[in-house]
Amino acid sequence: MPASSHHNPFADWLRAHAVPLTHLDREAPLDDLEPLRAIIGKARVVAIGENSHFINEFALMHERILRFLVERCGFTVLAFEYGFSEGFPLDAWTQGEGTDDDLSAHLAAAIPVGLDEPLCWMRRHNRTASPPVRFAGIDIPAAGGSLLPALAPVADYLRQIDPETLPAAQRAMRIAESFAGGSGAVAAPAWARLSAAEQDALSAVLMRLLIRFRSVEPLYVSRGDQRSYEIALRRLEGACHADYTFRAMADLFAGSGLTADTSARDIYMAGSVLWHLERFEPGTRVVLAAHNAHIQKSPISFDGHLTTLPMGQHLHSVLGDEYFALGLTSTAGHTADMRRDENTRFGFTIDNTPLGPPEPGSIEAAFADADLGLSIADFHRARRGALGSAGLAPGGRRRGTRGDDRLAVRRRGSGSRPGECRLRSLSVL
Numbered sequence: 339m340p341a342s343s344h345h346n347p348f349a350d351w352l353r354a355h356a357v358p359l360t361h362l363d364r365e366a367p368l369d370d371l372e373p374l375r376a377i378i379g380k381a382r383v384v385a386i387g388e389n390s391h392f393i394n395e396f397a398l399m400h401e402r403i404l405r406f407l408v409e410r411c412g413f414t415v416l417a418f419e420y421g422f423s424e425g426f427p428l429d430a431w432t433q434g435e436g437t438d439d440d441l442s443a444h445l446a447a448a449i450p451v452g453l454d455e456p457l458c459w460m461r462r463h464n465r466t467a468s469p470p471v472r473f474a475g476i477d478i479p480a481a482g483g484s485l486l487p488a489l490a491p492v493a494d495y496l497r498q499i500d501p502e503t504l505p506a507a508q509r510a511m512r513i514a515e516s517f518a519g520g521s522g523a524v525a526a527p528a529w530a531r532l533s534a535a536e537q538d539a540l541s542a543v544l545m546r547l548l549i550r551f552r553s554v555e556p557l558y559v560s561r562g563d564q565r566s567y568e569i570a571l572r573r574l575e576g577a578c579h580a581d582y583t584f585r586a587m588a589d590l591f592a593g594s595g596l597t598a599d600t601s602a603r604d605i606y607m608a609g610s611v612l613w614h615l616e617r618f619e620p621g622t623r624v625v626l627a628a629h630n631a632h633i634q635k636s637p638i639s640f641d642g643h644l645t646t647l648p649m650g651q652h653l654h655s656v657l658g659d660e661y662f663a664l665g666l667t668s669t670a671g672h673t674a675d676m677r678r679d680e681n682t683r684f685g686f687t688i689d690n691t692p693l694g695p696p697e698p699g700s701i702e703a704a705f706a707d708a709d710l711g712l713s714i715a716d717f718h719r720a721r722r723g724a725l726g727s728a729g730l731a732p733g734g735r736r737r738g739t740r741g742d743d744r745l746a747v748r749r750r751g752s753g754s755r756p757g758e759c760r761l762r763s764l765s766v767l
Contacts, residue, residue: 477576608652
């Protein structure tokens, strides 16, 4: 991409301090990623983002960073933007349960966001590794596509522990089944077509179940065990947060949304990360993979309206510097745009869309001006003078996301598949 006509002091800083990376080969040596060791420091949770799903190069970079953090920095958990409830069978599979071919069945209902390759690598790695790498789902059920992946195991739990309450769970499942889909893009409009009475009935029964679970914990634990209770409770909480998200999104699109009301999904994801951290061995370090908009530390606004307090903001408020966010972004080439289409399985189609020029004053514009190859730079070490004179500061304007630590990827070119592009540069904000 041609450099802009104005002088950009931050681009000068990038040229002087960016460290080149050599490739995106998932099987190649990891020596070029060694600068990351000092950059992440002693963080317990290192989040790796992407400014769009369905980008092949982002997936390759995720895999390389996961390998580096596991093999060289002692990380032992991959937490993923994937259903909390649905994550337990995948964790068992990575530990050796079943056959290699079972993975396709586990992922059959999931949006294909590049989870299969990391899971396959983990299963191979765990055959000889000690300790093994664990998998943890963190999201609301089916990313908002259906409450059933959470409610079905809750019903199974109640069938054994509290049969009196089982009919309430079954009622919630009957309503949830009427609008279930492959993603939130299918389920949300189907939920909106329910009658107000059905919507309210679902919310009411979910809340009653949740309050009962919390109120009679000693009874449930005495009839079963603590871990089973905690998993069932967290699943039920996921269904409640998903139900709230349907209402919040409907209000947002209707123009009557409350300030930051779409935060229910992100606070659930943050809580799930902390839930897993509390239950793994002390000192466990977690790689967290999610969209840039979820991992960033600063609030999200659209058209001047505060819409979401993201997962990263919640995690940073609890973990402080033990939370580190690295976001992948781009400056040129093509990206994967999700266009709504209720007639498709997941409620959208993916368009291979050319990127426009980076927004003036953005981090991406500075990378374009620097004309770097694939590289990495620690923005925390940038002098404030270099950032400020370019109109930037940590947390300043960038295409897609904001945050203090993020990893930004520049890519140029395009491939034959939707969203497939060739990376050019990499940096840490």
